[in-house]
Every structure is written in structure tokens, then in C-alpha cells.
Amino acid sequence: MHFPHPGPQEAPGRAPALLLRGIDKSFDGHRALDGAGFRLDWGEVHALVGENGAGKSTIMNVATAVYAADAGEVIVDGRDVPLRGPADAMAAGLGMVHQHFRLVGSFTVAENVALSLRGAGQKVSVAEAARLLAARAAELGFRIDPAARVDELSIAERQRAEILKVLLLGAGTLILDEPTAVLTADEAQALLTLVRQLARRGRAVVLITHKLREVAAYSDRITVMRQGRTVLDAAPAEGLAMDEVARLAVGEMPAAAPRIAARPGVPLLSIEGLSAHRGDGSRALDGLALELAEGEVLGIAGVGGNGQPELVDVLSGLRRPGGGTIRLGGADLLTASPAARRDAGLRVVPADRFDSAMAPGLSLAENLALTGVASGRFGGRWLVDRRKMRREAERLIADHEVRGGGPATPASLLSGGNAQKLLLAREVSDGARLLVAHSPSRGLDLRATRAVHGAIAEGVARGMACLLISEDLEEIMSLSTRVCVINNGRLSAPMPASEVTPERLGALLVGHA
Amino acid sequence: MLDGALLVRRQRVPLRLSAASYFGGLLFGLALAALILVQLGVPTAALWQEFVVQTFLTSQGLGQTVTAMIPLVLVGLGTALALRVQFWNIGIEGQLWLGAMAATWVSILDLGPEPLRLPLILALSMLAGALWIALPLALKLLWDVSEVISTLLLGSIAFFWVQHQLFGAWRDGKTGFPTSPTLDAAERLPLLGWGQVHAGLWLALAAVLLAAMVIGVTRLGFYARAVGANRRAARAAGLPVLMTVAVFVLGSGALCGLAGAVIVTGTEFRLSQSIGAGYLFSGIIIAYLARSNPLAVLVVSFLLGGLYTAGGVLKVFYGISEAMVLLVQGVVLLSVLCAQLFADYRVVARRPA
Numbered sequence: 023m024h025f026p027h028p029g030p031q032e033a034p035g036r037a038p039a040l041l042l043r044g045i046d047k048s049f050d051g052h053r054a055l056d057g058a059g060f061r062l063d064w065g066e067v068h069a070l071v072g073e074n075g076a077g078k079s080t081i082m083n084v085a086t087a088v089y090a091a092d093a094g095e096v097i098v099d100g101r102d103v104p105l106r107g108p109a110d111a112m113a114a115g116l117g118m119v120h121q122h123f124r125l126v127g128s129f130t131v132a133e134n135v136a137l138s139l140r141g142a143g144q145k146v147s148v149a150e151a152a153r154l155l156a157a158r159a160a161e162l163g164f165r166i167d168p169a170a171r172v173d174e175l176s177i178a179e180r181q182r183a184e185i186l187k188v189l190l191l192g193a194g195t196l197i198l199d200e201p202t203a204v205l206t207a208d209e210a211q212a213l214l215t216l217v218r219q220l221a222r223r224g225r226a227v228v229l230i231t232h233k234l235r236e237v238a239a240y241s242d243r244i245t246v247m248r249q250g251r252t253v254l255d256a257a258p259a260e261g262l263a264m265d266e267v268a269r270l271a272v273g274e275m276p277a278a279a280p281r282i283a284a285r286p287g288v289p290l291l292s293i294e295g296l297s298a299h300r301g302d303g304s305r306a307l308d309g310l311a312l313e314l315a316e317g318e319v320l321g322i323a324g325v326g327g328n329g330q331p332e333l334v335d336v337l338s339g340l341r342r343p344g345g346g347t348i349r350l351g352g353a354d355l356l357t358a359s360p361a362a363r364r365d366a367g368l369r370v371v372p373a374d375r376f377d378s379a380m381a382p383g384l385s386l387a388e389n390l391a392l393t394g395v396a397s398g399r400f401g402g403r404w405l406v407d408r409r410k411m412r413r414e415a416e417r418l419i420a421d422h423e424v425r426g427g428g429p430a431t432p433a434s435l436l437s438g439g440n441a442q443k444l445l446l447a448r449e450v451s452d453g454a455r456l457l458v459a460h461s462p463s464r465g466l467d468l469r470a471t472r473a474v475h476g477a478i479a480e481g482v483a484r485g486m487a488c489l490l491i492s493e494d495l496e497e498i499m500s501l502s503t504r505v506c507v508i509n510n511g512r513l514s515a516p517m518p519a520s521e522v523t524p525e526r527l528g529a530l531l532v533g534h535a
Numbered sequence: 536m537l538d539g540a541l542l543v544r545r546q547r548v549p550l551r552l553s554a555a556s557y558f559g560g561l562l563f564g565l566a567l568a569a570l571i572l573v574q575l576g577v578p579t580a581a582l583w584q585e586f587v588v589q590t591f592l593t594s595q596g597l598g599q600t601v602t603a604m605i606p607l608v609l610v611g612l613g614t615a616l617a618l619r620v621q622f623w624n625i626g627i628e629g630q631l632w633l634g635a636m637a638a639t640w641v642s643i644l645d646l647g648p649e650p651l652r653l654p655l656i657l658a659l660s661m662l663a664g665a666l667w668i669a670l671p672l673a674l675k676l677l678w679d680v681s682e683v684i685s686t687l688l689l690g691s692i693a694f695f696w697v698q699h700q701l702f703g704a705w706r707d708g709k710t711g712f713p714t715s716p717t718l719d720a721a722e723r724l725p726l727l728g729w730g731q732v733h734a735g736l737w738l739a740l741a742a743v744l745l746a747a748m749v750i751g752v753t754r755l756g757f758y759a760r761a762v763g764a765n766r767r768a769a770r771a772a773g774l775p776v777l778m779t780v781a782v783f784v785l786g787s788g789a790l791c792g793l794a795g796a797v798i799v800t801g802t803e804f805r806l807s808q809s810i811g812a813g814y815l816f817s818g819i820i821i822a823y824l825a826r827s828n829p830l831a832v833l834v835v836s837f838l839l840g841g842l843y844t845a846g847g848v849l850k851v852f853y854g855i856s857e858a859m860v861l862l863v864q865g866v867v868l869l870s871v872l873c874a875q876l877f878a879d880y881r882v883v884a885r886r887p888a
Contacts, residue, residue, distance in 0.1 A: 361773030381764035
């Protein structure tokens with residue numbers, strides 16, 4: 023009798039590092055993956071590209087058994103072994119570096135590594151872990167202090183610690199979820215170089231990203247996903263037209279917001295000698311000064327940690343300034359309450375919308391009404407008019423093409439892009455004279471970024487002024503009429519957008535101009 | 536078995552499912568309780584009679600359940616109000632003691648004309664409860680002192696104060712026991728002619744209605760929702776956060792104070808050391824199970840009142856020890872709490888590999 027059986031893998035070379043076929047995955051009826059596939063070969067850097075919600079992270083979470091697929095097969099290094107959880111995946115050599123690092127903040131780097139290794143069944147002391155870390159880091163050509171506490175490391179250092187941890191756990195395949203999203207341009211380049219080096223030594227690397235252009239130069243192959251399907255399967259990156267890839271990923275694309283013309287209007291905002299301290303007593307803002315006129319966008323570029331969040335909090339009234347003046351259209355706002363600031367026309371889009379702008383547990387209608395109820399826009403002195411709230415929400419949701427929910431949907435269920443569109447709809451509304459926007463497109467895909475930028479441009483066209491604080495130079499360049507750089511709590515002299523070059527900005531960013 | 540299944544969090548929990556899981560948990564808990572009681576020698580036939588008929592279906596039993604429910608509604612509502620603005624009132628019993636002491640004080644001094652005595656008692660008890668929580672509130676708002684600790688400790692202080700009064704100035708001269716003298720007729724809440732059920736019922740129902748309205752349709756209720764959901768966002772949006780927190784927390788203290796007065800003037804007619812025991816745990820359980828919803832507080836308090844009434848019957852007629860009664864009640868409540876898991880998560884069988 024003859025039993026057909028899978029023979030040894032056909033030469034040449036090894037079986038793929040990771041092969042996923044026909045993967046289906048639904049969440050509460052929402053189909054996140056629809057027969058998606060992915061093939062990763064040894065020795066390559068593979069970019070997995072797609073918009074937010076395309077299914078990139080989901081398919082990798084299926085590969086590493088964080089999620090169980092509804093259908094389809096996962097084959098790791100040619101072996102069809104069922105993976106019953108992330109620990110199994112790790113043991114099979116699949117290491118995933120998530121967007122939110124899996125590190126204990128109050129532990130040192132070495133303690134974190136020791137913890138993970140022991141979790142994987144290896145009896146390793148913290149001292150041994152420190153030695154392993156130092157050796158592996160030296161091999162890869164960078165430094166890391168194994169005795170440093172993780173919560174005292176920069177984001178880039180944490181990422182490196184996480185990558186080292188995953189490598190020490192024996193990962194042959196490294197999956198990085200949006201690794202460059204939190205990094206500066208220089209840090210991103212260093213990371214991508216490192217990743218390439220790992221691949222050249224025989225590992226396999228997946229870069230999940232929606233910023234194709236950033237990783238394209240470092241990738242050997244590209245897979246594109248859209249709406250839960252694989253639309254471009256492991257195409258060699260060389261000779262691939264990037265515009266074509268972007269079109270595949272996005273589908274129909276909304277037009278970019280037209281450049282905002284510099285039309286000097288009436289002076290609106292004047293800040294002088296503004297100072298503020300962080301919670302630990304260090305100086306965050308140090309005599310910061312700026313002038314802003316109606317219809318203007320002042321872009322404030324800068325490396326993170328130079329006082330940006332403190333500036334936003336001082337302006338929105340959530341942090342007490344140390345001194346200085348803030349005048350908005352004649353009103354003195356330095357110590358004004360948040361309510362008085364809103365009355366004066368100040369609107370804020372903070373970097374983390376669920377930290378100080380929206381409540382994840384409230385419905386969309388309630389979030390939209392949050393700023394209007396106190397002024398009596400939704401009901402009288404005592405009662406609230408929930409019908410009016412709902413109608414207003416329906417209107418804004420339709421006008422701003424917010425998808426994924428109605429007025430009663432909790433805000434936490436919206437994707438980042440849609441939640442941000444909604445927040446802009448609320449903030450750039452009647453009576454907005456000055457918008458303070460901090461990294462408004464961070465984490466958003468191209469489509470949502472364009473919608474957010476469009477909303478800002480529209481407000482500015484109506485005469486609103488905007489203070490755009492961002493670490494994303496592309497964002498600064500595409501919206502600003504003037505640009506300056508924040509460094510150690512101080513601003514450089516602003517220059518007209520037409521005179522800005524990446525070189526000049528780069529020199530200012532590192533503080534040597 | 537657990538290895539073969541996965542828990543998948545539901546994005547949204549339908550109301551029907553939530554209700555069904557509570558009910559399922561209740562049935563499971565009652566079944567488990569029945570097993571334990573049978574083991575302890577309670578005849579199987581008596582279970583139905585005692586747990587259901589005598590507690591909920593006879594006029595006398597229902598009256599007892601409703602009487603037990605009245606202060607539970609007030610403390611449950613008090614906890615729920617504070618929770619709405621993320622304030623953990625662990626000092627329910629302290630505010631309850633203060634309310635009970637205010638009532639006793641008015642009664643002993645015979646303050647005010649007789650027709651106004653009862654309204655004065657009720658008003659002062661609410662004031663006393665609110666004042667007792669005002670200190671933790673101020674500490675929290677000014678210096679971010681954890682209210683869990685401050686309200687809890689003030690609860691102990693209140694109890695020692697009660698003991699100080701009962702063993703001292705307020706001791707009943709007639710009996711010599713550490714209880715206050717019994718209240719005059721004019722100081723008692725009128726009976727409604729149904730067992731021991733008294734006019735405190737109307738107070739509790741009015742409090743539920745008022746709270747439901749404030750939370751549901753007023754601006755203040757909307758502020759509280761926003762503050763509870765994201766305090767920083769509420770502040771940045773220009774909402775009066777401090778005022779909202781203060782109103783809800785002081786209201787919480789006032790309701791717990793009122794509960795103390797209702798116990799003294801409605802059922803006990805004197806202050807003793809035992810009248811406030813257990814209300815802290817009851818209040819938290821009620822607010823949690825009711826998810827801080829005032830109408831649900833009423834329902835949960837009613838069921839809990841029944842559970843306590845049944846416990847009393849078990850103790851008196853079947854000689855079940857206090858410890859076993861608490862254990863049985865705990866089994867029922869724990870089952871209901873755990874059952875919520877099945878509403879929040881979907882249990883999915885793992886695909887055979």
C-alpha cells in the first residue's frame with residue numbers, strides 16, 4: 023500500500039522560516055483576516071505593509087499564537103506543529119517585538135532578560151543574564167547597560183533591550199511591529215541597519231509597518247495587505263515601484279491637503295518668557311517665546327523630550343507654569359482655567375487623545391459633547407439634551423467620514439484614525455481661534471493622516487491659527503507656514519516654510535545651529 | 536479542560552447577556568448553597584420553603600426582606616454615587632455611625648418641637664454623614680491622599696466614638712446595658728402597617744429616583760460620567776471637575792448618614808454597638824453588582840435583603856451557626872460575581888490541531 027506523505031523539503035535551501043496559508047480570523051463578527059497568506063524566507067528582511075486595520079498585526083499575532091486562527095495553517099520552519107500560545111511560538115523560534123514593549127519598567131534590563139529566560143525554563147541568574155546581554159550587544163555593535171532600569175531608558179534603548187531579549191530567548195525569526203513609529207529618523211536608521219545585519223547572518227525578519235518608504239530601502243521582499251487579504255505576496259523589493267505598492271495598500275486615495283499659503287493676519291497669540299517644570303523638578307520650558315497670527319501655522323519641530331508635552335499641558339491649563347505671559351487675542355491666559363481658555367477660543371489636540379482629550383469609555387456622542395455641555399450647547403442650565411447630542415454626533419460622524427461606529431459606540435472601539443478625525447471635528451469647530459496640535463497624525467495611516475491634515479488646513483483657511491508640535495518632519499513641512507525647533511525648552515528663531523531645508527532643520531534639531 | 540478553550544473578550548456586552556449571566560450565577564450559587572445546607576442537616580423540603588416562600592412569597596417574609604432592604608439601598612446608593620466619580624468610599628460604616636449618633640443626640644436632647652423632631656433627625660444625620668466624608672474628600676482634593684485609607688480609618692474612629700458615648704454619657708440608665716435610651720414615639724419613623732416595614736421605604740425609593748434622575752438627565756450627571764470616565768479629559772474640556780466630585784462624594788456621605796438614622800428611627804429605636812456591622816461589605820457588593828446604576832441598586836438590595844432574611848431564619852430555626860450562614864451567603868454572592876465573566880468573555884473551544 024502506498025501512503026502519500028510529505029517528503030523532505032525540496033531543495034534548494036531550507037523550508038520557509040514562516041508560512042501562513044488561508045488564514046481567517048474574526049472578532050465579534052468583524053472579519054480581520056480573510057484567507058490571508060504570508061511567506062517568510064531565511065536570511066531576508068520582509069516588509070509587511072498595509073493601512074491601519076489591514077490585518078498586518080493580526081496575521082503576525084496568529085503566527086505567534088497570540089490569537090488562534092478560525093481557519094488556515096501555520097507552518098514554522100517546515101514543521102506543522104500546533105502552537106498553543108506565545109510561549110510555544112517563542113520555543114519554535116518566533117520572537118515578536120510588539121509596539122508596546124513587554125518589559126517590566128521597574129526591573130533592570132538584565133533582570134528583564136533573566137525573567138524571560140526563566141519563564142522559558144532556563145535557570146539563569148541576573149549576573150549571567152547581564153553577561154549574555156553585554157556579549158550579544160557587543161556582537162551586534164551597540165552598547166546597552168544591563169544594570170539600567172528599563173523605565174529610565176529612552177524608547178530606542180528599550181526597543182533594543184526588547185530585541186536583545188527576544189534574540190537571547192533563541193528567536194531565529196524576528197517580527198517587529200511598527201518598530202520605527204516611536205523612533206527619530208536617526209534611531210530608525212540605526213535600527214534598520216541592525217535588522218539587516220541580523221538577516222544577513224541567517225535570521226529572518228518581518229517589519230510590520232504602514233510607513234513603506236521608511237523601510238523599503240532595507241527590505242528584500244514586500245508583502246502588502248488590504249482589508250484582511252494579501253494583495254501583494256512576497257514580491258522582491260528591488261525594482262518595485264513604490265507608488266504602485268502604496269496604491270495597492272491604500273486603494274482609492276484622498277487628495278493631499280493643498281499647501282497652506284502664508285497670509286499674515288491679525289496677531290493672535292503672544293507667549294513670552296514661559297517656564298515650566300516637570301514632575302521631577304527639572305526644567306521643561308525655559309523662557310519660551312513665540313508670536314502667532316491668524317491664518318498661520320507655526321510648526322514646532324524637535325526631538326521628543328525637549329518640553330513638547332509640557333508646553334501642550336501649560337497651554338491647555340493642565341499644568342501650572344512657572345512664569346511668563348500667554349496672551350490670546352488680548353486675554354491673559356497664563357493662569358486661566360481650562361474653561362476660560364476654551365471660551366477664549368483655545369483648542370487642543372494632545373499627543374495621546376485618550377489621556378486628556380477623550381474618554382474611551384464614553385460614547386462618541388458624549389465625547390463630542392464633552393466640551394459643549396458646560397456652555398449650554400446641549401440642554402439648559404440643569405438638564406442635558408441627549409437627543410441633540412445624538413443628532414450633532416450623527417452630523418459630525420457623517421461630515422467627517424468617521425467609520426466604525428455610531429453615536430452610541432464607545433470611543434474605545436474606534437480605530438486610531440477615526441478617533442482622531444472625531445477629535446479634530448470637535449476641536450476645529452465654531453469659535454476655534456487657536457489650535458494646539460501635538461503629533462496629530464502619529465500612528466495614523468496615510469488616509470487618516472490626510473483627513474486630519476485636511477481638517478487643520480480647513481480651519482486655518484477660515485482664519486484659525488495653529489501651533490503644530492510634531493516630531494514628524496514630513497508633517498511639519500506639509501502644514502506649516504513658519505517653522506522653528508524646540509530644544510531644551512527653548513524655541514529657535516522661526517523661519518518661513520519656503521526657506522526650510524531638511525539640512526537646516528537637521529542642524530537645528532541637534533542644537534548646533 | 537481549560538487548556539482546550541480560549542477566553543475571547545467581547546467588544547460589547549449585550550444587556551440580555553449580562554442579565555442572563557447574573558441570573559445563571561444566582562441559580563448556580565443558590566444550588567451550591569442548597570447542597571451545603573442539606574449537608575448541614577437542613578431538610579431538603581424546607582429549603583424551598585425557607586429560601587423562597589418565606590423570604591419572598593409570604594406577606595410576612597416579604598415584609599422582613601423589604602425592611603432589611605431599606606438601609607441597604609441607602610448605603611448601596613451612597614457607594615455607587617462616590618464610585619461614579621472614582622472615589623472609593625470605604626468609610627460607609629463611619630458615616631452611618633455619625634448619622635445614627637446625630638439621630639440619637641437629637642432624641643436624647645429632645646431638640647426642637649415634637650412634630651419637627653423626625654425631619655430634624657433625618658436632616659442632621661445627612662449633614663453628619665456628609666461632614667464625616669468631607670475631611671477625606673478635602674485631603675484627596677488638596678493633597679491627593681488616598682481616600683481608601685482615610686475613609687476606612689475614619690470609620691474606625693466613628694465606631695470608637697460610638698462606644699465612648701454608649702459606655703459613657705448615653706448609656707441607658709434603666710438597663711445599664713451599653714445602649715442609648717429608647718426613642719420616643721415622635722422620633723420613630725411611622726410603620727406602614729406591613730410587618731416592620733416603615734416610612735424609610737419612601738426615603739429609600741425617593742433617593743433611588745432622585746439619583747437616577749441626576750445621573751440620567753442632568754448636566755451634573757453628565758459631568759460625573761465624564762469625570763468617572765477620564766478625569767483629565769473632563770478637566771481639559773473645561774468641566775467643573777472639583778464641584779462634581781464634591782457633590783457626588785458629599786451626597787454619598789449624606790446617604791450613608793441617612794441610613795444610620797433610618798436604622799435607629801425605623802427598626803432599632805436605640806443606638807447600640809451592633810447596628811452598623813456589615814454595611815461596608817454590603818454597600819460595596821451592591822454598588823459593584825449594580826454597576827453603580829441606581830435602579831439596579833434597588834433590585835440588588837432587595838435580593839440581598841432576602842438573603843439576609845433567609846440567613847436569620849436559618850440561624851434561629853435550624854441552629855446553623857453564624858459562620859456557616861456567612862459562608863452560604865458568600866457562596867451565593869461569589870457565584871453571581873464570577874458569572875459576569877461569561878458576559879464579558881466568550882468561551883471558545885480550541886481548534887483541534
